[in-house]
Amino acid sequence: MIELQNIEKYYNPGTVNEMGLFHDFNFTVNDGDFVSVIGSNGSGKTSMLNLICGSIPLDSGKIIINGKDISKMKEYKRYYKIGRVYQNPSMGTCPTMTILENMSLADNKGKIYGLSKGSDKKRVTFYREQLSRLGLGLEDKMDNLVGQLSGGQRQAMALLMSTMTPIEFLILDEHTAALDPKTADIIMELTDEIVREKNLTTIMVTHNLRYAVDYGNRLVMMHEGKAIMDKNEQEKKETSIDDILDRFNQISIEVGN
């Protein structure tokens, strides 16, 4: 369970550009939830993910994972339990290393990176199996550099890599936004499959309203650092894309654009 309690976050404090984003923000994600988060630019979606992962510091408030306060925990330590896929496909893989090396790197997460052989031959079959699920033919290119792959192929790998080892939470940061529609569909389908299979508690930020409605069991719309819409599984089923669009327009009129 992820709990955000009384979160305060200001950007550029003490300057003329000071901008308050979160003010007494509270948010809870229950175990097994697959939350789709939507909202306009600057609404705080990505900032929320960054706060949970520790990529940006917190002004005050608490972030609690499974009952444990992790507000002071270093970013990298939080990733023992969290997997994360970014919008930019390059962020989840190493371009100058081969597919095999990338898979091996991810496979060792949580263990010691010592002086033993980088890639374990015994695991190669497993990697092939995993890659073949993608249906992209990557399993036959194990020795190719990842830098030579397309954005979609890399993003698929990034998804595989981030969920390869036992984790509890999956953070998806607009992970289909940089892909063409067809590839995005494949990646989204794969995401859903992995989340179900591994029973991951997931937060997915997306701009794609269709995905937000079709996938997951909870839908949240953020605006100016607040969750202005929060629909559970039942309510979500009754919500259509048009309903959400209406709400969006409403906000836009309030803001004045």
Next chain:
Amino acid sequence: MSFAISILEQGLIYGILALGVYITYKILDFPDLTVDGSFPLGAAITAMLITKGVSPYLTIPISFAIGVVAGICTGVIHVKLKVRDLLSGIIMMTALWTINLYIAGTANVPLFAQKTIFSLASENTLFAKMGTYITVVISLVVVVICKILLDLYLKTKSGFLLRAVGDNDVLVTSLAKDQGNIKILGLALSNGLVALAGCIFCQEERVFEISMGTGTIVIGLASVIIGTSLFKKASFMKATTAVIIGSIIYKLCVAVAIRNFSPQAMKLITAVLFLIVLIISGRKKTKANGMKA
């Protein structure tokens, strides 16, 4: 022939330096100026130990170790104290100037009367037969051992992480590893190799001179860039081999300049030759800039 030999000697010894610079510049993407200090650091400790009667062979691991310490210092300044990469190198380079003076005792330590790894080897019957080739052979052995060990290391799990951190530090964090520590590790290894190069160079020239580090980074970078860009397409060749060859080519450029041009024009000619090599190899920045976005 003797021209080729002296170029090879110098090129191979500086090849060790190139391996070190390769780690920071190519793998870590960190412009590390510490090398201008850690190269003479290796030489200073070597000169000091040899004059004290320590076995020349022992100076090799000791130089490496002290270089590692210097690299760790640069790393800590950069990672923990959050000083910019160039600046942390400059700070260490400056500090090492004095440290080198302290270690060596004076600005110039000759080793003509002392034994070096090269003179010891010539006493050995196996090596003695090689005559004038002895320096080249020993330098080759040292650089090849360094290269093989580095290649092996880069294939380990720790090596994978090191390669990943320069490529994409976000991924390393996502793997629940502190990228700062990995950077420190890389700087440590790099400066260890650089100090080792200083150790061998000092024994080959039989002198430690405080100013011997000036411009080391230029030679190192030139070797790495020449090597990696010339052999970019040669997939059969490892980058570590390429940078050693790069170092030999650089020394060849210098030798051609020494040979055929007036002393005043030396540096300019070297620069022009360097440029020609780069243009021919059609250097392009291959790294995806998007990664930093």
Next chain:
Amino acid sequence: MKKKLLCGILSVGMVMTLLVGCSSKKDDTGSKEKEYKIGITQFAEHGSLDNCREGFLKGLKEEGIEEGKNLKVEYKNSAADMSLSGQIADDLVNSKVDLICAIATPSAQTAYNAAMKTDIPVVYTAVTDPVAAALAKDDGTSVGNVTGTSDKLPIKEQLEMMHEILPKAKNIGIMYTTSEANSVSAIKEYKKYAKEMDLNIVEAGIAQTSDISLACDGLLTKVDCLTNLTDNTVVSSLPTILDKANKKNIPVFGSEIEQVKIGCLAAEGLEYTDLGIQTGKMAAKILKGEAKASEMKFETITKPGFYGNTEVAKNLGITLPENLTKNAVDMFDKIEASK
């Protein structure tokens, strides 16, 4: 493919220039008079070192070995770069010169190291302390096929001269670069003689040119006069030092003729051209086969000479004692602009 080809051509071209470079220099041994071929390796571009080189060639000429007639000179300068200095030494050895003249300590060491494997003699000059540089044994005899001249300052004479001009001066300031081995050893010697004469040496060590201004200001508050070594960094900033000292009316002594020319009060010092000539004559003996480098002790300048500048003296309100001026090697009556 085209690029690869070009690249190949270039590499081959470079190797060719190397080889051609050596083959074309094969001299015609058939001529009657023996032609000598020497290499000169100089550590840096520097006024005093240039004087040494010119003097060296002059010295050879006086002994009948003249460039263009029966002498070929390969001159290389390593621009204060150690790794280059090593490569230059190797290159000269590979060119099979008859003798290497090495100017300044690092060049002398790299030349000796490179020539060790061959029978090419090395003659050095402008090495302040050949013993500390391991080019000579404690008694001045050679450690190998190497000999030359030292530009060690006549420190005792300098102190005596200063005492004669300024009998009341007790505190003598010296600025030096901590990384220059020659300066460090000179300071030690200064302290030794100063103690004997009941004088006090106030030293200020600097690391680079940019430190000079501050160090000088600090030093000038503590001393009665300043004296100079042949420290490269300090000497190249001498105008700055002179300017500051003149404002406080503190005399500055030099260590060689050039420094007196540009505004030091006086010097008991070296003339690098003379040192070079002396070295050239030593080299001539070796070339002609009259002596072996390995059997020659290193030499110092035969006798230091007094140099004075009367305009500086006038500005400071000091009269230079007559028994110094009458034996002066050279007196200057105006301050020249520094080169």
